[in-house]
Amino acid sequence: MTATVSLSRRNLLQAGAVGGAVLLIGIPPARAGAAAPAAFSPSAVLRIAADGAVTIILPKSEMGQGVYTTIPMLIAEELDVPLSAVAIEVPGGERELFKPLSQDTGGSTSIRETWEPMRQAGANARAVLVAAAAAQWKVAPESCRTEGGKVIDAAGKRSIGYGDLVAAASALPVPEKAPLKEPSAFRVIGQPTVRLDAPGKTDGTIVYGVDVKIPGMKIATLQASPSFGGKLKSANDAAAMAIKGVRQVVKLEDVVAVVADHYWAAHKGLEALAPVWDAGPNAGLQQAAIDADLAAALAREGKVANQAGDVATAMKGAAKRVEATYAQPFLAHAAMEPGNCTVHVRADRCDVWTGTQIPADARATAATAAGLPVEKVILHNYTLGGSFGRRLEADMIARAVAIAKQVDSPVKVVWSREEDVRQDIFRPAYQDRLVAGLDAAGKPVAWTHRIVGSSIMARLYPKYYDGVDADAVEGAAKPPYELPNLTVDYVRQESAITTGWWRGVGPLRSTFVVESFIDELAAAAGADPLAYRIGLAKDPRAKEVLRLVGEKAGWGKPLAKGWGRGVSLVQAWDSYLAQVAEVEMSAEGEPRVHRVVAVVDCGLPINPTGIKAQVEGGIIFGLSAALYGKITIAGGAVEQSNYHDYPLLRMNNAPRVEAHVVTNTEKPGGMGEPPTAGAAAALANAVFAATGQRLRSLPIVKTS
Numbered sequence: 001m002t003a004t005v006s007l008s009r010r011n012l013l014q015a016g017a018v019g020g021a022v023l024l025i026g027i028p029p030a031r032a033g034a035a036a037p038a039a040f041s042p043s044a045v046l047r048i049a050a051d052g053a054v055t056i057i058l059p060k061s062e063m064g065q066g067v068y069t070t071i072p073m074l075i076a077e078e079l080d081v082p083l084s085a086v087a088i089e090v091p092g093g094e095r096e097l098f099k100p101l102s103q104d105t106g107g108s109t110s111i112r113e114t115w116e117p118m119r120q121a122g123a124n125a126r127a128v129l130v131a132a133a134a135a136q137w138k139v140a141p142e143s144c145r146t147e148g149g150k151v152i153d154a155a156g157k158r159s160i161g162y163g164d165l166v167a168a169a170s171a172l173p174v175p176e177k178a179p180l181k182e183p184s185a186f187r188v189i190g191q192p193t194v195r196l197d198a199p200g201k202t203d204g205t206i207v208y209g210v211d212v213k214i215p216g217m218k219i220a221t222l223q224a225s226p227s228f229g230g231k232l233k234s235a236n237d238a239a240a241m242a243i244k245g246v247r248q249v250v251k252l253e254d255v256v257a258v259v260a261d262h263y264w265a266a267h268k269g270l271e272a273l274a275p276v277w278d279a280g281p282n283a284g285l286q287q288a289a290i291d292a293d294l295a296a297a298l299a300r301e302g303k304v305a306n307q308a309g310d311v312a313t314a315m316k317g318a319a320k321r322v323e324a325t326y327a328q329p330f331l332a333h334a335a336m337e338p339g340n341c342t343v344h345v346r347a348d349r350c351d352v353w354t355g356t357q358i359p360a361d362a363r364a365t366a367a368t369a370a371g372l373p374v375e376k377v378i379l380h381n382y383t384l385g386g387s388f389g390r391r392l393e394a395d396m397i398a399r400a401v402a403i404a405k406q407v408d409s410p411v412k413v414v415w416s417r418e419e420d421v422r423q424d425i426f427r428p429a430y431q432d433r434l435v436a437g438l439d440a441a442g443k444p445v446a447w448t449h450r451i452v453g454s455s456i457m458a459r460l461y462p463k464y465y466d467g468v469d470a471d472a473v474e475g476a477a478k479p480p481y482e483l484p485n486l487t488v489d490y491v492r493q494e495s496a497i498t499t500g501w502w503r504g505v506g507p508l509r510s511t512f513v514v515e516s517f518i519d520e521l522a523a524a525a526g527a528d529p530l531a532y533r534i535g536l537a538k539d540p541r542a543k544e545v546l547r548l549v550g551e552k553a554g555w556g557k558p559l560a561k562g563w564g565r566g567v568s569l570v571q572a573w574d575s576y577l578a579q580v581a582e583v584e585m586s587a588e589g590e591p592r593v594h595r596v597v598a599v600v601d602c603g604l605p606i607n608p609t610g611i612k613a614q615v616e617g618g619i620i621f622g623l624s625a626a627l628y629g630k631i632t633i634a635g636g637a638v639e640q641s642n643y644h645d646y647p648l649l650r651m652n653n654a655p656r657v658e659a660h661v662v663t664n665t666e667k668p669g670g671m672g673e674p675p676t677a678g679a680a681a682a683l684a685n686a687v688f689a690a691t692g693q694r695l696r697s698l699p700i701v702k703t704s
Contacts, residue, residue, distance in 0.1 A: 050166045056075055056086060061383075063384035063387040077119065079149075092378060092381060093374075115667065125174075127174075132169040132172055149162050150162065190608070209342070210338070210414065212353040219261070220258060220407070222255055222256065222399070225254045227285075227637045228496040230279045235256050246265050246269035252402055255403075257413065290495045302490045319438060322520055325696060326431065326516065328429060329699065335387055337386055338416065339390075342410060345404045350378070352366045355382040356391050369398045389501035427500070434448065449513075450491065455469040456469065469490055475506055480539065516681050564688070565582050568682040575671060577599070578599050580596070581679075582594050582655075596679075598615050600659065603666035603667050603668040615659035615671075619676070619679050626684070626700060629699050
């Protein structure tokens, strides 16, 4: 599942529109008199070999979300082959080949993007295989059916395996839009399915980027300037070279690396190197100053992200006014697999072995760093040991290539856990100010929401930034509730800290604020928080997940003293998810989450087992951040370094998670982000229910 393939446009015959918005690129069929091809390729994402083997060239990365199972299920369904018969090849950076299907993986887009085109690829392949069999039997294609990788005639007396039809099918035109199956005919889609990569993860045979081994390879580890913008001042090269196994010291302007025969030698060599740093222009930067700047920015007028009705008039006529300010910290990704990238730079070629969410951008970054044309860079993309958005950035690849340019052999650059945390690209810190006016019945008649934080969009996609960071306001600009008079604006406030995507992206930060504030409005109205949401929710699917989560969680049933339940709603990524967290407060005032009940409507559930796994993992990830997650700055440097001071929720404190999946035939939505996005608000609202104390800043547990 980790082989890299390179596909050339010289092999392409045609581009046909599939599924309306997505192109699938055709492969040239065999011509009359030509030798039978080794493999029949009805599209650039699907190959069927003469032995019947089915291979997907999959333009999405696997980082724990299960796309190496779910996407093959789409092909297996429409092609009528067993799921176990579908293999995967992982391409390098081939952006042009797959356009307009993106090769990036993030934002819960994988299934939403591939749902129609992958099924269409399977259906197109099935149609041309049926046509080949029908021509051989001299019958109408409509009289044939497919099952188990075979075409079968109407009477069920004759059958031909797909592999035996490859040569004949290759000589036929491939339809652009063969009919897709109706959901009632699905035999693979919708079935609870164990992930195809589970055995490899269990027995250790799956290769991650950090596992890569290349003949003659050296290992390097590095240290960058601890302070943002700092430079290397001096280092004890002789002491590092005296360590057994150390081969080389590589110095760059703001980073130093030790190259050795193995990681431990590189690690000890870096310790002996004892680099000294010029802290640079941000030496005096403190977290308190960053927080103060965010707070001050709340007083500035922002760029309007959404406006409806007449807020000023409605606020004047309100029977009650509710105000709140919320704060959320910088967050690190802290994936289990630390940063790593193996590179071999030669005069006319650069090979890169890593796991990345952005293969095409990673390849282009490597080319720039190596000083080579992009066609001279070969990217080998591997399974990622977690990412949560960190590998949507290519900075580590640029750094590894810069080091590798000074090394004569292949070199694997590995970031220590401490370096991985300190040199992360962090989730932005935010502050939000909300004011609402309620009528006599407690319903909101006016709503204002100001969001302050750095702009990821302005850094990465400046041409799409118009003064509003579309990510930061997602989930807040258009809340899922009836708010007739509303103004939401955004104030950009930067610091020296580089910020980027983090699992749950914009809706995560927005959900904590919006769902906490809705809870405050329910309390001000003297209403039940769940019933209040159901009454205000605009979408029937949102109302239904709220109703169901209340039923499944036993909402309203008495709890012991010191216990509380809290609810949250996420409506984003074309999915709907409601959570109820059940919390016990300790004598020290810290929450223990015993149970989380989640109801998810993500449209037609392709793999219910995978969805439940995403719910469980996402909730644990979100609770970890809500309870403990924060990155703070002192003297221009990150204070945290490892799991001891950037803790995660441990197994002995993890709650029981009950996931309930709604079944319908709506177009599938995303599932990588929603469970994480809803966790913090459900937890904070449960703490309020247990204690009467409203939590408006994260993390909840103050570790320092």
